[in-house]
Amino acid sequence: MAGRMWTLVGLLCMISGGGALAAGPRGGPPSTSDSTRHAAFDRLLEQFVDARGDVDYAALQRQADSVLAPYLQALADTRPSMLDREARLAFWINAYNAYTLKLIVDHYPVASIRDIDGPPGGGTPFERPVGPVADTVRTLDEIEHEIIRERFDEPRIHFALVCAAKSCPRLRREAYTGAQLDAQLDAQARRFLHAAPKNRIPDREGAIALSRILKWYGGDFGPTPAAIQRALAPYFEGSVRDSLAQGAYTVRYRPYDWTLNASSLDRGDGDPERAAGP
Template sequence: MNKFTVFFITILMSFGLFSQSGVSHNAFDQLLQKYVEDEGMVDYKGLKAERSELKSYLSTLENNAPQKSWTRDQKLAYWINAYNAYTLELILEHYPVESIKDIGSTIKIPFVSTAWDIKFINIGGEEYDLNNIEHGIIRKDFDEPRIHFALVCAAVSCPKLQNRAYLPEKLDEQLTKAAKEFLSNPAKNRFKNENQATLSKLFNWYGGDFKNDGTLIEYINRYAPTKLSKNADIDWMDYNWNLNEQK
């Protein structure tokens, strides 16, 4: 291989045109560490001051769509980070805002005019909204219920936004951590005893995703601080859609 060929390949890789190993999420990782506290609340004012850095990362995603040669974990980490990063960008575009549900048309029509139906994402020449990424790609193509603890829709009752980007080489560990932290947070899931619990509505909304290998309770018991009996009484917590903003 001559020097010109090596140089040409290096240039292609720098633009993501020859990538076989995914895309770097380092820029997003740095922003999360800087503007997201350990409890998952976001300093939107501070992040808005560095919005250009977020946009630069989004540009990287836009120009480096997942390839067939990528591993499953490279693809899944990409789409989880994309969902969370574009959600932050959507909030910043409308900031200040009290809730993500305030974004979009005044009259909300499901699958038409909510914040999750705004087509503001362009990846690899394709237009997407947040629903496309969550339901049309992640839930459709990956059999991984733990994504519900990783995708964060900027609301207080959502799972916390982790202050580290998801990485292919750490993905399984990170998803398990997110699941355990979500179920251990009494503001989002409460276990009175083995026979009674009040759980997040996420488990109600996406119940089918958690039953592929058994019952919902069996799935919850993998990560919950209190193991529930198979006939435990389950209630659902009210969902707080207020913005997950640091106070």
């Protein structure tokens, strides 16, 4: 009798999620881990993105059917509503970046993403349908503005979404995952804000020169230039941090370089060692 009782207890534990046969959400198959879900994108980014965050689009275009298309299919089949908040946000950031790559390789060679036509009837390439995510055909604008910015109160996404331009944040050489998302977004923010071609903090006495991303989406960081500075302060040290925290700087915004974020090897205008530099 006692043996049968312990057997029953063990089975109940496994069914309730304590054993290896734990069911996925809503009684479905075992859950896919976040790292497994984005493993194919991890491999793609490691292979085709250099240490500067630039992309070898020519090589990616040649192999897109085998290395990009399967991941895009996985994005189409995933139901992000089944994921926790961090995993959902990571999913949509990866979807934006992956479909930006697809948009470029589908039209490569181009000098800029803005050289690609928008949808019929007019508009920008960001309004052009790019493919299915979560079983619905999306545009890049929909993913960024109607999903990510609308549903997630997270201004650091502006340091992670990469629209294939030189003035964009650098494309990370790994996929975003829910478990690592906070650390990844913090690293992206620090990297972007300290990149002299994009931001100069400080620029000259009493002034800073910021990326236009912080002008276009300044409201996501705060309602005033002083509030934006306070949002940036944690990524700096010493007197610069203090001045930002006080909103003490005069702010100007830098021109935006829409040149394609193609690697030097892709463009044929750099040597391999320099292209792989920091």
